Amino acid sequence: xxxxxxxxxxxxxxxxxxxxxxxxxxxxxxxxxxxxxxxxxxxxxxxxxxxxxxxxxxxxxxxxxxxxxxxxxxxxxxxxxxxxxxxxxxxxxxxxxxxxxxxxxxxxxxxxxxxxxxxxxxxxxxxxxxxxxxxxxxxxxxxxxxxxxxxxxxxxxxxxxxxxxxxxxxxxxxxxxxxxxxxxxxxxxxxxxxxxxxxxxxxxxxxxxxxxxxxxxxxxxxxxxxxxxxxxxxxxxxxxxxxxxxxxxxxxxxxxxxxxxxxxxxxxxxxxxxxxxxxxxxxxxxxxxxxxxxxxxxxxxxxxxxxxxxxxxxxxxxxxxxxxxxxxxxxxxxxxxxxxxxxxxxxxxxxxxxx
Numbered sequence: 307x308x309x310x311x312x313x314x315x316x317x318x319x320x321x322x323x324x325x326x327x328x329x330x331x332x333x334x335x336x337x338x339x340x341x342x343x344x345x346x347x348x349x350x351x352x353x354x355x356x357x358x359x360x361x362x363x364x365x366x367x368x369x370x371x372x373x374x375x376x377x378x379x380x381x382x383x384x385x386x387x388x389x390x391x392x393x394x395x396x397x398x399x400x401x402x403x404x405x406x407x408x409x410x411x412x413x414x415x416x417x418x419x420x421x422x423x424x425x426x427x428x429x430x431x432x433x434x435x436x437x438x439x440x441x442x443x444x445x446x447x448x449x450x451x452x453x454x455x456x457x458x459x460x461x462x463x464x465x466x467x468x469x470x471x472x473x474x475x476x477x478x479x480x481x482x483x484x485x486x487x488x489x490x491x492x493x494x495x496x497x498x499x500x501x502x503x504x505x506x507x508x509x510x511x512x513x514x515x516x517x518x519x520x521x522x523x524x525x526x527x528x529x530x531x532x533x534x535x536x537x538x539x540x541x542x543x544x545x546x547x548x549x550x551x552x553x554x555x556x557x558x559x560x561x562x563x564x565x566x567x568x569x570x571x572x573x574x575x576x577x578x579x580x581x582x583x584x585x586x587x588x589x590x591x592x593x594x595x596x597x598x599x600x601x602x603x604x605x606x607x608x609x610x611x612x613x614x615x616x617x618x619x620x621x622x623x624x625x626x627x628x629x630x631x632x633x634x635x636x637x638x639x640x641x642x643x644x645x646x647x648x649x650x651x652x653x654x655x656x657x658x659x660x661x
Contacts, residue, residue: 310336314455340390341382348381357615397459397472404469410524411467414515418473419498420453420464423506431488446490453477453495463495545581545612546574547642547651549622556658563628565659571597571620573642573651575612582611582645585622589638590657593626609645624657631659 311317311332320329352374353361364370365378388396397404411417425447429437434444447464454462456477461470463477475497482492502512552568559565575581585608587593595608597620603609612618624638635656642651 307336310339337390340386344382344385344389345378347385348378351381352378394459394470398470401472403472407473408469410520412520413500414518414520416497416499416514417467418463418471418475418478418495419467419503420447420495421493421498421506422464422503425464425494446485446494448484448488450484452480452484456480544575544577545583545642545644545649545651546572546576547640547653548572548574549640549653549655551655551658557660559628559660560625564625565628565631565657566623566625567657568621568623569640569655571622571640571642571653572617573610573612573620574617575614578614580611580613582609583642583651584609584645585620586641586643587624587638588641590624590626590636591630593624593630593638593657595622595624597622610642626657626659628659631657634659634661 307317311320320332323329349365356374361370361374365374388400425445427443427445428447428449429444430448434446434448437444453464454460454477456479457463457470458472458474458476459470461468463471478493478495478497481495485492485494498512499514502514505512549572550570552570557565557567571585573583584603585595585597586606587595594602594606596602597608597610600608600610600620608620608622610618610620622640635658638655638657640653640655643649
């Protein structure tokens, strides 16, 4: 917006002049760029939930699932509306950060603060100079309103800490620039504590307490959460297995007396390299595995290759002699072993047979 139409003051002046061709062109370009950024944002979020290169090709050739187009459209619209047209409202009413900040702060916390003792009473440069000549009090604040103009939520920090303040510090920079121009000390607005505000009114020097019960507790909580996340990251599995038994029929009795159970086995490879898994079954004597599109190895194992970041679904048949199953519902374990590193994945199932 600033790159196309200029800063806030320029935009206000252009709005007052009315809809000239130049203004229409700039506003149109701005909204076009907003939509492009919103579209890129929505698309990037959707790509997190699928194989990105494949989905990009499908989107370009209009072969992607309807849900992909739907969610890209929804996220594009919400980004365009919230980031473009409802910026202050999102910060004030939707964002949880101000509420979290209000709950975590205390009188010793450093917050963006307007130094009332130094800034009041407010008056222009000329009036303050005249007041000083007369021996009257005059604050450093010249009421230029720049601190409010640069604030993303339009908060007037001179009224004290408010929920709309997101601690970005833009008002500090704006005020410092004004102070430099008029030859007065900077940091009329700066990071300070309520304790120091009270101490300055009493003529006492500022003090800071960074190590206290609250900060120790916060540091401990962050350390615990960080440790848990690090442990989960270091110990996360890079492969998963799941199995779903066919329900109709539960089993098939073959002409030679063998019993066959069919199930779908899902092998997920979360790593960045292709992996080959050897499928076997435990808990059923003389069981034989077969799958569509997979040739059994000499030892009877099924060697299944799974591409990186993909899930491979296999229709697996488990066949055993009629008397191999001791009951009509025998617990079994389907095992997938990575042939490269020996990682073992297991999933429990049942082998059904006639009573």
